[in-house]
Amino acid sequence: MKIRIIYSLVMLLVFTACVDLDLNPLSEGSSENWYSDETEIEMSLNDLYRDVFWSVDEDQWTDDWIYRGTTNSITGGTMTSEDGTVGTWWARTYKVITRANTLIQNLDEITDEISENKLNQYKADARFNRAAQYARLISHWGDVVFSSTIIDLEESFTMGQTDKEEILQAVYDDYDFAATYLPVSYGNLENQHATKGAALAMKARIALYMGDYAVARDAAKACMDLDEYVLFSDFGKLFLSSTKNSDETILVIPRSVELDVAFTDCKNYITRNSGGWAAKDPSWELLCSFLCTDGLPIDESPLYNPKSPFENRDPRCTETIVEFQTKHLGFIYQPHPDSLNVFNFNSGKYVKNNDTRSNAQYASYNGLVWKKGVDEDWSDDYKTDPDRIIIRYADVLLMYAEAKIELNDIDDTVLDAINQVRARAYKVSADDVASYPAVTITDQAELRKMLRIERRMEFAFEGIRYMDIIRWKLAEKVLNIPNYGMLDVDDLREKVINPGLWFFPDTPEIDEDGIADFTSMYNAGLIKLLGLRTFDASKQYLWPIPSKEILINENLIQNDGY
CATH class of the missing domain: 1.25.40.890 (Serine Threonine Protein Phosphatase 5, Tetratricopeptide repeat)
Incomplete structure (x- = not known):
């Protein structure tokens, strides 16, 4: 509950x-x-x-x-x-x-x-x-x-x-x-505070943050054993303001536009065609972190095509970041500089495309915009009230798995916890291993890497990544990497579009921590710092x-x- x-x-x-x-x-x-x-x-x-x-x-x-x-x-x-x-x-x-x-x-x-x-x-x-x-x-x-x-x-x-x-x-x-x-x-349901499950889940979280893995394991397992929470069936819908009282959420702070307790920074996230600014956007590093549908990173998978970077990716990729040439907030989203007009589903007509930098110089600098949790109501007075999720059941499952991995106590329960989260993204049962890339490895180092990638795919735009890179001591690495984006329009046409290299000019290498390296593309003058x-x-x-x-x-x- x-x-x-x-x-x-x-x-x-x-x-x-x-x-x-x-x-x-x-x-x-x-x-x-x-x-x-x-x-x-x-x-x-x-x-x-x-x-x-x-x-x-x-x-x-x-x-x-x-x-x-x-x-x-x-x-x-x-x-x-x-x-x-x-x-x-x-x-x-x-x-x-x-x-x-x-x-x-x-x-x-x-x-x-x-x-x-x-x-x-x-x-x-x-x-x-x-x-x-x-x-x-x-x-x-x-x-x-x-x-x-x-x-x-x-x-x-x-x-x-x-x-x-x-x-x-x-x-x-x-x-x-x-x-x-x-x-x-x-x-x-209208008058509830913390529950037993919330206490156990939050105890597991701080124990994991402090490297107290045995305590984290036991608290997470106790929360799981309550049999009170289940993963919401649709990952994409879980974060919408229309989804309330999810059986996955363990601790939430509700918000209400009517009570003036709302999220009000909508314009920075929604597209310019929808009246926003598209200024605060997902990074290319995040886009490249999502695995392909074969469970491999983009630099290892034969399924990945840099010209169609959203295809054959973990479903959470296109539930987190808007895929090009798809409907979003009533418009086709397409940042391509030659797409000067796009279809407006509200009017049934083609309109000027303000989500390409050919028409609007402050459109997304890297072509990406957030989709996770973003819905039509974000344009209603630019206020919205999705629940502020403090902790949810997917986190408990992955905390349990991580704690056991760090203790080198790897068994079927570890794999099952990770696979429950991954299978939900594919909208299948964890037992249906033919329908998603189930995790089967048991090597501690490899499983640690996989768990960290899983957390990044699952919790993007939820306020989880910061403490993850802090406690994993990855901040000194990932926060000393430059931000990259698209070239300015004229250079983009000459160096990327005309040679047929849109969207990504090349496939970046993914290192042992799941981090993309764009250095070679930058040195070749194909992307902009x-x-x-x-x-x-x-x-x-x-x-x-x-x-x-x-x-x-x-x-x-x-x-x-x-």
Whole structure:
């Protein structure tokens, strides 16, 4: 059973910086008189699930992404302790921790007003949220300030960091408590918080991030053994705003255009023919990472043709990136510079093609646009409200497989977990091995490579790739590779189109990490350098502590390099 989380109060409270501190939000009265009945407790719990408290890592921080020729503070190597994302994430995370600690302490003081079972469920919910926030802190910052109790303002300005391994154990304890006392499911789909499965899944995730593979394996397996989740039958439809309450989603934050909790950056993703800008796009590296239908990478498969790069590819390729000459958002999508007009299905007429750079110089710089989750409603006032998926069952299956691979405990359950995810993409049963390229290898190194490619194909545009390249220590490699795109129109015609080399002039080599190498095409003058990424491995695997926290607390030690 999936998790549905309702919207509720707007409260403000932060753990540190005095300018943001609001110990008694107006919506709650005061700490002394709140939590007096179940309604008030549930309102406080509801608030912990607000959309702003559950930000996910951005794909723009990875090699799956281009934004024309620009970089950001992570891909440009310019992140500092003044960075806006750093400060916002830190403050919001500690807001939730403070509220959770306050709620837990007040619940401990309730004696007879609420049943013990209900109190334990409330505590479990609060501890789940606290664990999720501390997990974010240690995965992004390492050692951080830790407290499981309410602290006063003066004390908060004197606390130093706690070792991340000690905090990790506290996170495990919170998730274990949550898994013990939270229900497997809720009867009322409109009023659900975290469940037992969510606690187990999120425990597996932080354990995997921290390299604690035995814990990750056991937590993922316990979640699987609940028999509560199944893979959604249609991978492409899973991410649409019209798909709610999927049996695959374990933890989601719902959004609503009507309630003004929506995704509003639609224009950067939708095509120019549909009224967008097509500025934030999939990278060529992502396109080249999808295997062919024989299970081989593009540089090994006889099925791959660089002139038709979407053909004979894993189905997730064309569910993630719009295939050329197909219908998308009411128009045929075709970035070819000689396709000056395209068919408009809404009017039944051919119209000027603004998705080719021949007509619009700011059309996609590499010809690619996102399809995953993008639907007609993205053009409705440029707001949309698909669920914000925090974790889903496919991730649990692949986390279980990865943990077992890293433990070199490779058996049929590992292959089955991977094949369930892959077979779903082909819309067949995992047992139907003749209908998809089932994984059969058992060598640890080869299976590790396959698992990592599988995760990239499965989770593109979901905020998963960033922590994957961080924990695999691949960021220093993939974020120091340039962004490439198409030549300018005149050169493109002369060097690529006229010689018959459209779309890709050649097949890039794919290395041992599944990364495409476009160097030879660039050196031959067949593609254009869009921008240079920069990642400093000496510091960027952790984020800097916000400067204002360092300034007000002399006991905080800044992470190396910042």
